[in-house]
Amino acid sequence: xxxxxxxxxxxxxxxxxxxxxxxxxxxxxxxxxxxxxxxxxxxxxxxxxxxxxxxxxxxxxxxxxxxxxxxxxxxxxxxxxxxxxxxxxxxxxxxxxxxxxxxxxxxxxxxxxxxxxxxxxxxxxxxxxxxxxxxxxxxxxxxxxxxxxxxxxxxxxxxxxxxxxxxxxxxxxxxxxxxxxxxxxxxxxxxxxxxxxxxxxxxxxxxxxxxxxxxxxxxxxxxxxxxxxxxxxxxxxxxxxxxxxxxxxxxxxxxxxxxxxxxxxxxxxxxxxxxxxxxxxxxxxxxxxxxxxxxxxxxxxxxxxxxxxxxxxxxxxxxxxxxxxxxxxxxxxxxxxxxxxxxxxxxxxxxxxxxxxxxxxxxxxxxxxxxxxxxxxxxxxxxxxxxxxxxxxxxxxxxxxxxxxxxxxxxxxxxxxxxxxxxxxxxxxxxxxxxxxxxxxxxxxxxxxxxxxxxxxxxxxxxxxxxxxxxxxxxxxxxxxxxxxxxxxxxxxxxxxxxxxxxxxxxxxxxxx
Amino acid sequence: xxxxxxxxxxxxxxxxxxxxxxxxxxxxxxxxxxxxxxxxxxxxxxxxxxxxxxxxxxxxxxxxxxxxxxxxxxxxxxxxxxxxxxxxxxxxxxxxxxxxxxxxxxxxxxxxxxxxxxxxxxxxxxxxxxxxxxxxxxxxxxxxxxxxxxxxxxxxxxxxxxxxxxxxxxxxxxxxxxxxxxxxxxxxxxxxxxxxxxxxxxxxxxxxxxxxxxxxxxxxxxxxxxxxxxxxxxxxxxxxxxxxxxxxxxxxxxxxxxxxxxxxxxxxxxxxxxxxxxxxxxxxxxxxxxxxxxxxxxxxxxxxxxxxxxxxxxxxxxxxxxxxxxxxxxxxxxxxxxxxxxxxxxxxxxxx
Numbered sequence: 110x111x112x113x114x115x116x117x118x119x120x121x122x123x124x125x126x127x128x129x130x131x132x133x134x135x136x137x138x139x140x141x142x143x144x145x146x147x148x149x150x151x152x153x154x155x156x157x158x159x160x161x162x163x164x165x166x167x168x169x170x171x172x173x174x175x176x177x178x179x180x181x182x183x184x185x186x187x188x189x190x191x192x193x194x195x196x197x198x199x200x201x202x203x204x205x206x207x208x209x210x211x212x213x214x215x216x217x218x219x220x221x222x223x224x225x226x227x228x229x230x231x232x233x234x235x236x237x238x239x240x241x242x243x244x245x246x247x248x249x250x251x252x253x254x255x256x257x258x259x260x261x262x263x264x265x266x267x268x269x270x271x272x273x274x275x276x277x278x279x280x281x282x283x284x285x286x287x288x289x290x291x292x293x294x295x296x297x298x299x300x301x302x303x304x305x306x307x308x309x310x311x312x313x314x315x316x317x318x319x320x321x322x323x324x325x326x327x328x329x330x331x332x333x334x335x336x337x338x339x340x341x342x343x344x345x346x347x348x349x350x351x352x353x354x355x356x357x358x359x360x361x362x363x364x365x366x367x368x369x370x371x372x373x374x375x376x377x378x379x380x381x382x383x384x385x386x387x388x389x390x391x392x393x394x395x396x397x398x399x400x401x402x403x404x405x406x407x408x409x410x411x412x413x414x415x416x417x418x419x420x421x422x423x424x425x426x427x428x429x430x431x432x433x434x435x436x437x438x439x440x441x442x443x444x445x446x447x448x449x450x451x452x453x454x455x456x457x458x459x460x461x462x463x464x465x466x467x468x469x470x471x472x473x474x475x476x477x478x479x480x481x482x483x484x485x486x487x488x489x490x491x492x493x494x495x496x497x498x499x500x501x502x503x504x505x506x507x508x509x510x511x512x513x514x515x516x517x518x519x520x521x522x523x524x525x526x527x528x529x530x531x532x533x534x535x536x537x538x539x540x541x542x543x544x545x546x547x548x549x550x551x552x553x554x555x556x557x558x559x560x561x562x563x564x565x566x567x568x569x570x571x572x573x574x575x576x577x578x579x580x581x582x583x584x585x586x587x588x589x590x591x592x593x594x595x596x597x598x599x600x601x602x603x604x605x606x607x608x609x610x611x612x613x614x615x616x617x618x619x620x621x622x
Numbered sequence: 623x624x625x626x627x628x629x630x631x632x633x634x635x636x637x638x639x640x641x642x643x644x645x646x647x648x649x650x651x652x653x654x655x656x657x658x659x660x661x662x663x664x665x666x667x668x669x670x671x672x673x674x675x676x677x678x679x680x681x682x683x684x685x686x687x688x689x690x691x692x693x694x695x696x697x698x699x700x701x702x703x704x705x706x707x708x709x710x711x712x713x714x715x716x717x718x719x720x721x722x723x724x725x726x727x728x729x730x731x732x733x734x735x736x737x738x739x740x741x742x743x744x745x746x747x748x749x750x751x752x753x754x755x756x757x758x759x760x761x762x763x764x765x766x767x768x769x770x771x772x773x774x775x776x777x778x779x780x781x782x783x784x785x786x787x788x789x790x791x792x793x794x795x796x797x798x799x800x801x802x803x804x805x806x807x808x809x810x811x812x813x814x815x816x817x818x819x820x821x822x823x824x825x826x827x828x829x830x831x832x833x834x835x836x837x838x839x840x841x842x843x844x845x846x847x848x849x850x851x852x853x854x855x856x857x858x859x860x861x862x863x864x865x866x867x868x869x870x871x872x873x874x875x876x877x878x879x880x881x882x883x884x885x886x887x888x889x890x891x892x893x894x895x896x897x898x899x900x901x902x903x904x905x906x907x908x909x910x911x912x913x914x915x916x917x918x919x920x921x922x923x924x925x926x927x928x929x930x931x932x933x934x935x936x937x938x939x940x941x942x943x944x945x946x947x948x949x950x951x952x953x954x955x956x957x958x959x960x961x962x963x964x965x966x967x968x969x970x971x972x973x974x
Contacts, residue, residue, distance in 0.1 A: 206807075206836040208782075208849055384928075390841045391814045397923065404926045431926040438929040441815060441915055442840055443871030447933045448904055474841030477874055480881055506845035518839060522818050525917050572822040573837070582829035583836045585809075590845035 204515065204576075206583040212512045215241075218291055228281070229288045230262045240292035243393060243527055248461045248497055249366045252298040253338050255289065259306065260330050263323055273315050274322050279307050294511055297462035297470070297499040305333065341494040341603035346371045349457070349492055349601050350379060357454040358384040360487075362442075362478045364395035364402075365459020367492040373406050376434040386438040386453065388445065390474045392517045392586070394527050400439060406430050442474055445481050456482045458592075460493035465616055466502040467594035467609035469493075473587055476506070479596040490599045498602075498616050506590040515584035519573050625678045626685070633662050634685055641689040641696070648791065649695050649858065653762050653893045656686065656699040661755045664748065672711050672747060679704055683973045692908040692935075694859035694867070694896045697973070699758075701897060704970040706754040710747060758893075761949070765891035766795040768949025773800035776887065776947070781851040784809040786843070786875040787868055788824035789817045790856025792889050796947075797854075798831045807834040809850065813869055814840055815914040816934060843875050853879045855938075857890035857946075861900045862962045864940030864955025866890075867907075873936035880942050888938075889947045895958065897966040903937045910934040 205214060236258045239245040245254050262285055268274045286303060289295070295303070309329050313322050345367050353359055353375050361368055375381045385403075389396025407427040431437055440449060458479060462470040469475065469491055479489050503509055517528040576582050594609035604615060626634070637659050646652045663682055669675045683700035690696060769792060777783065777800050785793055788810050797808060810825045812818050821837070828835040838846060853875060858867040866888055879886050900906055912930040916923060924930075940955035953961060 208846070391812070391839055397920075400923055400927070404922055429926055436928040437926065438931075439916055439923075439927045440931050443814065443874070443936075444931055444933045445871075446873030446877070446936050447870070447907060447931070449931070473839075473845060476844035477841065477878060480844065480878060481874060484877065484881075505848050507849060510845070518812070518837065519822075522822070525815075525915075525920075572819065572826050576826075576837075579826070579829045581832055581834050582825060583834075585836050585838045585842060585846075587842060587845060590842070 204583055205512065206585050208507060209510070209512065209585060209587070211508075212510055212587075213294070214512050215514050218294075228284050230258070230265060230285060232258045232261045233285045233288055237289050237292035240289070246393070246395070247364065247366055247459075248296045248298045249338055249342075249494065251296050252302050252496065253334055255299050256302055256306075256330050256334050259285070260327050263326050263330075266323070268319055274319055275311060275313050275315060278310050282306070282310075297501075298494070298496045301496050301499075302333070302337075306330070337496045338494065341496070342367050342370055344603040345492050345494065345601050346374045348606060349490065350375050352455050352457075352488075352490060353381060353383055355381050356383060358386065358452050360386040360388065360450070360453045360456045360478075360482065361399070362388045362396070362458060362475055363390070363393075363472045364399040365457075365492065367494070368457050368459055369399055369402050371457070371492065372403060372435060373430065376430040377406070377409065380434075382434045382436075384436045384438065386440065386449065388440055388442055388474075388478060390442045392513075392528055393472075394525065395472065396439065397527075400431075400437060403435060403437070404429050404431050408434075442477065445478065450481060450485050450487065453482065453485075453487050456487055456489045458489065458491040458597075460491050460497055461589055462497045462499045462501075463491075463493050463600060463609070463612050464503050464591075465498075465500045465613045466504075467597075467612050468503060469592040469594075469597055469600075469609070470499075470503070470589055471592065473506075473590045476590045476592040476596070479592045483596040488598045489596055490601060491597055492601045495602050495604055495615055495619055498612060498619065500613075500616050503591060506587070510590075511588040513586045513588050515576075515586050518584055518586050519571065519576060522571065625674075625681050627667070629666050630663055630678070630682070633659060633666060634682060638685060638689040641686065641693075644690075649894065650762060650765065650791070650891070652693065653695050653699050653891075654759060656696045657703070657755055657759050657762065659686075660700065660703050661752055664751055664755070670744065672707055672744075675751075676704060676707055679707070680970070680973050687973065692906070694898070695894065697898075698859075698893055698896050700973070701966050701970045702758060702893070703751075703755060705965060705967045706758070707751055708967045708969070710750055710754070714743070714747075762891060762893050765893070765949045766792060766799075769796055769889055769891075769947055770799035772947050772952060773797075774803050776800075776852070777804050777806055778851075779805050781806045782809065782849055783807070784811070784843075784846070784850045784853045784875070784879075785855065786811040786813070786840075786853070786872045787856035788813055788821035789869060790889070792891065793854055793856045794824060794827060796889055797828060797833060801831055801833050805834075807836065809836045809838050809846060811843065811871070811875070812837065812839050813871060815932070816910055817869060840871050840874075843878050847878050847882045847884060850879070850882075850884050853884055853886040855886065855888050855943075857888050857894055858935060860888070860890055860895045860946060860958060862895075862897055862959045863899055864943065864946070864958045865900050866894075866938050866943065866946075867935050868938055870907075870933045870936050873938050873942070876938055876942040885944045886942060887945045887947055887952075888943050892948050892950055892961075892965065895948070895962055895965065897962045897968075897971050900937060906935070906937055908934045 205212065236245070236254060239254070240251065245251055259282065262282070263278070266274075266278060266281060268277055282303075286295070306326075309326060313325060317325070349367075349371050353371075359372075372385060375383065387396040387400055407429055438449075456478065458469070458471060458475055460469055460471050464470055469479075471491075482489050501509075514528070520528065573582075573584075576584060597609045599606050600609055600612070602615065604618075607615065637655055640646055640655075641652070646655055660679065660682065663679065664675065667675065667678050669678065679700060683697060683704075686696045686700065773796055781804070783797075783806055785797075785808060787793055800806070808828055810821060810828065812821045825835050825837045855868055855872055855876065858869075860866040868888075876886050910932040912932045915932045916927065916930045918924060940958075943955050945952045945954060946958060948961070950961075
């Protein structure tokens with residue numbers, strides 16, 4: 110890399126420029142063009158550096174260093190990714206209905222994700238596990254947990270030599286995010302938060318010391334969580350609580366963090382009494398989560414100061430708000446059409462995202478609830494923080510969605526509990542072990558005659574246990590659906606209430622601030 | 623109850639108790655059981671004229687209805703048999719010399735008939751009626767054959783169908799038969815919580831017959847509806863107004879189909895048509911074990927919940943159905959009342 114390289118590169122450029130006949134330049138493949146450009150750039154840089162006063166020898170050394178560094182990096186992320194693509198279990202047969210063939214399955218996600226555990230922060234590892242186990246669900250709580258973990262990542266981050274925090278941290282975070290994605294795809298709120306964080310990182314001036322920069326970032330994350338999630342929720346709850354009056358009947362579907370806070374607020378702060386219909390669905394049973402959280406919310410004990418009441422409080426059970434204030438009606442989605450909707454006054458729906466064409470992207474089933482209520486002239490309200498607003502447009506639930514594990518629908522039909530999931534690696538390990546044990550078992554079955562009867566019993570309780578072996582059978586388990594704007598009467602955000610058609614307005618305002 | 627002699631009672635009792643215990647599974651089996659029972663009753667009962675027979679059968683019908691009040695089909699079969707008997711009486715009348723129409727209006731029919739019928743004719747009558755019931759049994763057992771001829775007219779190649787009633791054998795047979803002529807995909811809904819195992823079994827059977835099958839949870843209906851070509855539902859009972867009863871959750875689906883302008887067709891045998899009108903829709907629906915919805919071992923939750931409901935059926939209004947496919951052809955819901963009039967007599971709509 111010296112004058113020679115420069116001279117070698119320049120004529121090459123000139124020759125192509127000289128033969129500027131369009132036919133010939135087309136013949137150059139993309140690869141060749143790229144290489145040409147690379148050479149050009151190298152030549153230019155070399156020229157610049159010599160102009161500054163760095164000798165060609167020094168330049169060579171620096172270039173070598175760079176290449177080595179690059180090699181290290183490739184060993185970490187991309188290379189491993191390639192290796193993994195090749196080595197990791199080929200997803201046996203992709204069992205996805207052909208309409209949804211474009212969506213990524215869990216197996217694919219895991220296969221394509223880099224297992225770069227040595228650069229991934231342990232907190233990220235555990236968070237990824239929580240995501241994939243549905244221990245952390247819901248757009249807001251996923252974003253909030255992610256930001257809290259990012260704070261840890263930033264605190265533990267050390268800028269490598271020869272780079273600055275501003276430049277390197279973004280890349281470091283990208284690796285973490287890449288790993289997070291292997292649990293579940295990013296939610297809209299997470300995407301927005303990441304975009305914001307990267308912006309903030311790039312805004313830090315190079316002069317600030319590492320410790321200072323970290324401090325600034327951490328406090329900014331704290332502020333962001335407070336402003337965009339916690340205070341927003343409070344504002345939304347305050348606005349939405351006006352729609353719940355004493356004695357009215359409210360219907361909700363699944364679980365949403367804001368709505369849970371809303372119901373608690375209405376009882377604890379405002380002392381309202383109302384009926385709540387919780388509509389739930391398989392396989393996640395998020396309505397049960399809402400119910401459980403409401404059951405575990407207790408009325409405050411006012412007279413705990415004097416000794417006697419403290420003593421009596423020991424014997425007295427504290428009263429959950431579901432006892433006297435909220436009368437809960439728990440149903441599954443299938444009973445929606447019966448007499449249930451007759452005396453519902455208002456419907457509150459949670460949101461995963463509000464799309465820029467006014468559509469609500471939310472837990473699968475939401476659209477059905479919204480439709481049923483809309484046709485019966487029941488107002489449908491949705492509570493959505495502005496962090497969940499997305500500038501994407503989407504017209505149906507098929508094009509973009511998230512595929513969940515199809516086995517969640519097959520296993521434990523009777524359990525009525527959300528799926529208990531193992532991590533992907535553990536599942537693979539168990540599978541391998543089983544395959545190894547199989548030959549032994551077969552020998553055993555020859556001896557014992559009891560096993561066939563056991564198998565037939567299993568067949569009855571789980572008829573689709575071996576569904577993967579059936580060629581023409583597929584199972585579809587998607588997580589979201591899209592509610593058209595005409596079913597939604599009002600979107601309540603921390604910036605106020607608006608019709609779904611005003612979502613793009615908020616997006617624009619939000620971008621400006 | 624004096625009409626029900628001990629002999630008849632001993633015939634009815636086993637059927638009544640198995641109805642009460644819901645031991646007879648499947649609408650077709652219930653229909654057949656009732657038809658067989660009526661056949662036995664008619665041959666065992668002592669009657670001197672057909673009007674006595676009619677009142678006996680009406681009594682039997684009331685007893686059966688009380689055994690399983692939410693089930694429409696037993697009542698249908700009883701009314702079909704009654705209509706059969708009345709038809710026979712009419713033809714009998716046509717054979718006897720006609721009186722002037724004005725005179726027959728004035729005289730009470732019962733007295734007149736009693737005079738007419740001799741004992742010889744009675745034994746003929748018994749044989750004719752029993753033959754009629756045999757035909758009815760044949761019709762019920764061969765329901766799917768009549769339906770299957772329709773499938774070619776309704777399904778085109780590479781169509782996506784959705785069925786929210788995986789419990790219906792009629793739908794299953796219909797689809798399997800259609801597969802011999804057409805290639806198509808069936809989306810099967812799970813029908814959680816009551817029929818989920820049957821749904822899985824249904825999907826398995828379809829897949830074994832080489833039909834592209836996709837099992838979807840009940841929630842996914844709206845998401846996939848825009849891609850569905852036709853919705854095919856099984857029915858538990860069809861009312862004279864064109865509305866019908868089907869599995870719980872079906873009303874959601876058909877409403878969703880209506881929103882998407884997706885055609886809905888209901889399949890069911892002629893014996894499911896009922897001459898009744900669904901005046902009080904809340905009474906029609908049977909409610910199941912709420913433990914299927916919220917486990918009783920979730921004590922903490924159960925203790926804090928006011929109501930948990932688990933309806934087993936849904937009423938589907940006629941405006942949400944495009945056509946009914948029966949073994950005698952396809953009809954618009956608005957035309958069902960005519961088919962009902964062909965098969966039932968208005969006098970028997972109320973058994974009591």
